[in-house]
Amino acid sequence: MSTASDDRVHAQVRHHLTKLDGEFKGLRAQFTEFAKRTNYKLSHERGAPTPSESPPLEDLLREMGELSAQVQMTSALRQEQAELRRALDAQSNEINGLQRSFNAMQSQFQRSSEGMLSQSQRSTDGMQSQVQRDVAGLVDRVREQDQLIRRLQNQKPSVNPAEATTQGLALELQDFKKQIYDSGVLAPRREIVANDEKKSLPPVGSLELGEDVFSARLLIKLGYAKAARGRQLEIGDSSESSEDEEAALAALPQASCSLHEGKHHDHLDDVFGLKVPEIQMWGAGYREVTSGFLAVVCSTALLQLLALFCVFAYGMHHGDVCVKTALTGTAYWTLHLSKAAGVIVVGCLMGGDVMDTVNYCMVSALMERKIESEVAISALARILTVMMTAVANSVLFIVATKPDGVWLSVTAMGFVTELSRAIFKISKSGVLGHHVARTMTDLNFTLSFMSDYPWWFLPIRHLAHCALFGFMIVFATFVFFMPVQVCPADGSPAGNVFNTILPFM
Incomplete structure (x- = not known):
């Protein structure tokens, strides 16, 4: 072409x-x-040209x-x-060069195509042979299974295989069901009896404890109680228990974590989600998790009370704070609105602590059938902490003369009340040791109960609500309308404002 x-x-x-x-x-x-x-004209004509002959010459020259x-x-x-x-x-040479390049590329493409086709053909042949081998192996296995089935059918077993398989599956299903119930994910439906229809209170259901050191201590104690009961049932069901096991069974009620005898813990079956600590009883780390962590709980409660007492003493000592002139306009409204809002915020924080304490006592009462002395002392310390928080905040709000002082007081009180939760998080991080951190991480604070509420739960809850809302409304109104003390005009020191307030309280 x-x-x-x-x-x-x-x-x-x-x-x-x-x-x-x-x-x-x-x-x-x-x-x-x-x-x-x-040349002819020039050779035959002589002389100068006439005017009539000049134009032809010019035409000739032109x-x-x-x-x-x-x-x-x-x-x-x-x-x-x-x-x-x-x-x-040049174009012919360029065309010839392009023709040569095209011929070379065409030959290279043909060689590459032939190589790829040969390689793909070899791969296909290898895969086909592998598939054939796999199919042959499967056929051999099927034949072996058929022969095995025929041999089993010809034999007469002494034990029924289907019955043995059914029993094994039943045991595995029972274990799996128990694990699900213990994790708290799924709780069985409560059977309703005739007497329950007459009761006004529904069952407790799911309940979440506050993630603090007090609840953690209670869950650890109840977890070891559950482990002790399971161990007692295993030893009691075994007809060939050794002397060491009987000695361990006798020693269980005297454990330092205040465990009771197994017969008093039959009601542990009514709660789901309670986990047994991984640290074995009387094993490595057991003292740290029980007695050591109990010391941490006591130290936390004492530290909270000490901090609140120091804040209260500081406010009482600075009751003579005053302003040079009476507050008016924006300064008055920002200060008094901050005081009223601060009281509401502190009341909400106190409400959470109070309900955590009520749930804490209710879990102990439901699972131990009574409130133990340790739980009673812990609950008393928590209630005292809530009351001291209210009193300390009241003192700080009364002596505050600036809005920033009010909100700094709220922040300080929030830090003190959150100390028990902060210590729990510190325990999970490993500061108190590996065994404590391992136990704190595995705790489950959400429990599911099949029991009914105790008789005192509703009255205590109503009382707590009334006390909290009453405190917020009364004291917010009080600090909002209470004027800030003005310094005397003669320069003399102002009196302590609490000397005026306390006689009327």
Whole structure:
């Protein structure tokens, strides 16, 4: 295809050159003719030309100029023809190079295609052989299983395999069901009896304790009680218990974590989600988790009470704080609104602590059938902490003269009340030891009860609500309308404001 196009271009150029050569020959003949005529006239005529003969001579000279211009044009055309020839040769060389490159690429592509086809063919053959081998292996296995089934059918077993398999599955299902119930994810439906229809209180259901050191201590104690009961049941069911196991059973009630005998913990079956600590009783880390963590709980309660007492003493000592002039306008409203809002915020924080304490006591009463002395002391310390928080905040709000002082007091009281939760998080981080951190991490604070609420739960809850809302409403109104003490005009020290308030309280 490229050769035909080259021939066509060569033919066109050759035709154009032939035409130019003919024109050039004609111009040369005309120029020769005019030259002859001019020489003839110059040789036969003498003298100066007449005016009548002057124009033909001028025409002749003009024609000669035109002929010379045509000659120059012809030479330019010859040069252009040479340049065209050179360009044509260059294009022909380039076309030939491209043709050679195309042929080389085509041959390379053909070789690559042949290599890929051969490689894919080999891979396909290998995969096909592998599949055939796998199918043959499966067929052999199926045949072996068929032969085994036929042998089993021909034999007469002494024990029924289906019955043994059913018993094993039943045991596995029972264990799995127990694990689900213990994790608290799924609790069984409570059976309703006739006497329950007459009761106004529903069952407790799911209950979440506060994540603090007090609740953690209670869950650890109850978890070991659950472990002790399970161990007692295992030893009691075993007819071949050794003397060491009987000694361990006798020693369980005297554990330092205040455990009771197994017969008093039958009601542990009514709660789900209570986890047994991974630390074995009387094993490595047991003292740290029980007695050591009990010391941490006591230290936390004492530290909270000490901090609140110091805040209360500071406020009582600075009861003579006063302002130079009575507050008016924006200063008055921002200060008094901050005091009222601060009382509401502190009341909400106290409400959470109070309800955590009530739930704490209720869990102990439901699972231990009575409130133990340790739980009673812890609850008393928590209630005392709540009351001290209310009193300390009241003192700080009364002596506050700026809004920033009010909110700093709220922040300080929030830090003190959150100390028990902060200590629990510190225990989980490993500061108190690996065994304590391991036990704290595994605790589950969400329990599901099948029992009913104790008789005192609703009265205590109503009393707590009334006390909290009453405190917030009464004291918020009191601090909002109580004016800030103004310094005496004569420069004498102001009196302690609490000397005026306490007689009326």
